Amino acid sequence: MRTWARPTAVLAVVAAVALSGCGRDSGDNGTDDAAQPISEGKASGEITVWAMGTEGEKLAAFAADFMKENPDATVKVTPIPWDGAHDKIATAIAGGQTPDLSLIGTTWMGEFARTGGLDQLPTDLVKEGDFFPGAWDTAVVDGKAYGVPWYVETRLFYVNKDVAAKAGVTAPPKTWEELTAAISAFKQKGGATWGVSLQPGGTGSWQTVMPFVWQNGGEVTNADAFSFDSPQVSDALGYYESFFDAGLAPKDLPQGQLEPDFVKGSIGAFISGPWHIGILEGQGGAGKYDVWHMPSRKAATSFVGGGDLAVFKDAKNRDGAWKFVSWLSQPQTQVKWYQATSDLPAVKAGWDDPALTGDPMLAAFGDQLSDAKSPPAIGTWDQVAAAFDAEIERLVKTDETAADAAKAIQQKAATIGTGI
C-alpha cells in the first residue's frame, strides 16, 4: 500500500499538470466571485454560438436582425447535434475551448456552472420577473444566475376527443380522484385498450413523474439535502403506480406505437410537451384531441423544460455574447423566434402577442407554465435522474412498493450527493 502511494501520487501530479494546461489559471471557481457588469453601447466583434437541434439550424439566419442593429458585430452559429452535446460542452470547458455562448440543456446548468466554466449573469442585463419563475430557476445555481431561459416547454395531458366523449368525460379532471375516474372511464366505456400511456421508467421518465410529486407537495431537496423519502413523494409514486396496477396504463408499449394508437383511440390519453402537436398532425391526428391541465392535489404543477443560454468564462467576446443573449430575451424577438421555430417564449410578455394568443392549444401550455417547476440545478442531477428513472421502472414492472421505491431513490441520491 505504501509502496504504491508514491508513484501514484507522482502520476496524479503529472496528470494534473497535463490537465490544467501547464499552469492555466486554475484557481477560478465560478461560484466565488460576483457578477460583473457589461459595457454600454452596441455589440461588436465576432460572437461565436453553439446551439443544438432546430435551434442550431435556425439561429444563424435569425441572427441577421441582430447584426443589422449592431453593424459591428457578427454572429457565428455552429449547430451541434443533441447526441453528444453534453460531452462536447463538458470537454470544451475542460480544454478551455468553448465558444462565447451556448444553448445549454436546463438540467446541465448545475454541473457546468460548478466547473467554473460559466460566466455569471451580468447585473441588470435582464429582469428576473420577466421570465416564468420555473424556467428562471433552471439557470440559478447556488443562488446565483448563470444564464437566462431561452425557450420553454411544459407537459399537459393529450386526450383523444372521441374516447373522452364516449366515456362521458366532458370537463378536465380537477383532482387526482377525478383523473383516475376519467382514465378508467376511457378504458371501461371509451373503448380504449389503455386509458392512459405513462412512461414506465426509462430515460426521462422523471419528467412525467415529478409533476405528481410536486402536486402532492413533495420536493427534490429540502435545505440542500435530498427529500425523496417523504410521505409526499411516496404517495405520489403510489398514485403513479396505481395506473399500471389497475391495468389502465401499458408497461411496455413498443417504440413508435404511442401516436398511431392514440390517434385511433386505443390509447385514451398521454402526457407530453408541445412538440406533440406537430407530431400528431403529421400522423393524421389534427383536431382529434384536446389538452388538459395537470390535476390538482395541493397544487396543479407540471414540469418545465426547455433550453437556457449561458456565456462561458473562456468567452473571447463576453460583452457581445451577453448583448446577444439580452436581444434574444426581448419579448418581440421571442415572438419572432416562436414563429421561426415553434419554440415557446420563456419571457411572459411574449405570450401576449396575437401569434400565440390566437391558438387555444398553445394558450393551454401558456397557462400551465405559470405553475410549472424544474428540479433544482444541482451538479449531479443527470445521475440522480437516472437513479430515479431506474426506480420508477422497478416500481412499475416489479412488485416493489412505492414506499420502498421512495426510500431507494433517497438512498441512491444521498450516495450520489448534490455535487456541492
Added chain:
Amino acid sequence: MKRRRDRNAAIVLHTVLIAGLAIMIAPFVWMVLSSFKGEGEVRRTPPTWLPADPTLANYRELFERLDFPLYFTNSVIVAVLVTVGNLLICSATGYALAKLRFLGRRALFVLVLGNLMVPPMATFVPQFVLVSNLGLVNTFAGLVLPNLALAVNVFLMRQFILSIPDDLLESARVDGAGEWRIYWRIVLPLTGPALATVGILTFLGSWNNFLWPLVVATTEDKYTLPVALALYSVGQNQTQYGLLLAGSVTIILPILVIFAVLQRHFVRGIATTGLK
C-alpha cells in the same frame, strides 16, 4: 457417384449460405427501401417492404439542409490521412517488432498489446485536454493525429510480417541490402494484401467515428459526415426516421463500394504474407 454427392452437397451448402445471406442483408434492404418512403409510411404498422409511394424527398431534404460536398470532403481528408499514416507508420513499426532485434522491443510490444485492452472511453477526456493544450482543436491535425498510430494496426502488421520467411530477408542482407531497403523492396510488396486489410479497417473506423470529430470540430466547416448527419437526423424529442435512413444509406455507400472493390485483397491480406 462422387459428382452427384458433390452436387447435392453444393445444393445444401448454397441453400444454407443464401439463407444466411438473407439474414445478414435483410436489414440493409429494408433500410434502403425505406429511405424512399415518406415519413408517414416509415412509421406505419405493420411495416411495408416496398415503398407504396416512392419518393426522393428524404434525400432531397438531406442534401438541401446539409452542405454535403463539404462534409464528405472532410470525412475523406481525415480518413485518407489517417489510413495512409497508419499504413506507413504501423507497417514500419510492425516490421521492426517482427524482424529486428533492438533495445526496448519487448517493452514496446507489451505497451502495444496493453493499449489494445484499454477501453477507449478511459482516455477520452485527457486526450481532448491534451489536444486543446497543443492548440489543435478545430484543425485537421487535431482530428487526425491521435488516430495516426493505432496500436491495433501495429499488432496486425507485426502478425503478418512474422510469417515472412527469415531466409528471404537474410539472403537480401547477405547481398548487402540495408534494413530500409529490405523493408521497402521486399517486405512492403509482400504485405500488399495485409496493407489492404489494415487500410480498409482503418478507413472504416475513421469514417464511422463520431464522438472524437464531434468534440474536436468546434465549427461546422470541420464536421465530418457522421457528425453532420447527427445534426439533422436526431431531434431532441423526435426522430425523423426517413431522414435518418437516407443519411445512413449515404454514409454506408462509399464504404460498401470500397469494400466490394478491395474485398479480394482484403481476405488474402489476412492470410497470405509471402506464402506464395
Added chain:
Amino acid sequence: MRLRRSAVGWSFALPFAALFAVFLVGPVLASLAMSFTDIRSADVRSPLAVTFLGFDNYVRLFQDEQFVKAAGNTLVVVLLGLPLTVVLGMAAALGLNSGLVRFRAIFRVGYYLPVVTSIVAISVVWRFLLQPDTGLLNSVLGLVGIEGPNWLANTSTALPAVIMMIVWRGIGFQMVIFLAGLQAIPGELYEAARIDGASRWAQFWHVTVPSLRPTLLFVTVIGSIGLLQVFEEPFVMTRGGPLGSTTTVAYSVYSQFSFGNYGYASAMSYVLFLAVVLLSILWFRLLRSDEVG
C-alpha cells in the same frame, strides 16, 4: 554493434513510438492517475484540488450493485457471443472455401456488410425488426407458431436480443479472418492427406483444425477484447435497460463519464482492462502455438 542494431530498429519504430507516447500512453497514465482520485467534471479546471483516494474507487466498485450486475451481463455477452460468432464465422468461411460455391464475392461482401456499417445507423432498423407485434422477427416466429416477446422491453429477452445483434455484426469479421486462415493452409498438406486415404472429416480434423490454431487464437483474443468492451449495441438499442438488464461494464464506464464522475469511471475502465488482460492470457495459455505470440 548492439547499439547500431537498436538504432536501426528505432528508426522504424520512432514515428509510431512518439505519436503513441504522446497521444495514447500519456492519456492512459492520466486516466490511471484519475482513478485514484475523486475528480469530477467540475474539477477539471483545477485538478490539483482533488482528493487522493487510494484504492477507494476500486473498493467501491465491488460494492456497487449496478456495477456487479453490469459485470454479470458482460460475462453473459462473452460466454454466448464468443462461441456463436466464432462457430458461425468459421462455418461460413468453411462453406465459402469448400470449392463448391459460386459467386463467392457476393457472399463475402454480404456477410461482411454488417461490420462496415455505422451502428448508429443500423440500430434504427434493428429496433424496427424487434418490434413485438409488427416486427420482422416475430412475424417469422409466428409462422412456426411461436409467439415472440417484446424483445427489448423484457428483462429476460433484452440481453439475448442485444447479443443477437452483436453476433450478426460479428460474424463477418470472424469469417474473413477464418477465410484468410484457410487460404493460407498449403495445398500440399491436403494432397498428402488424400494420398494417405484420409476422408473429408479426417482431413478437416487433422489438417484444417490444427492449421487454424493461430487463427483461432487470434479471433478468440480479438473477439473477447471486443465483447468485453461492448458498448455501442446496448447504447443505441436499449440505453442499458430495461432494469439494467443490458448494462455492460463499458456502458457503465460511459454513463459514469457522462455523469462527470471521471475518477470513478477511470477506476471502472481499469478493472475492465484487467479483465481483458487476464482473459487474453488465459486464451494464450490454452491455444498457444508457435506461429503466434
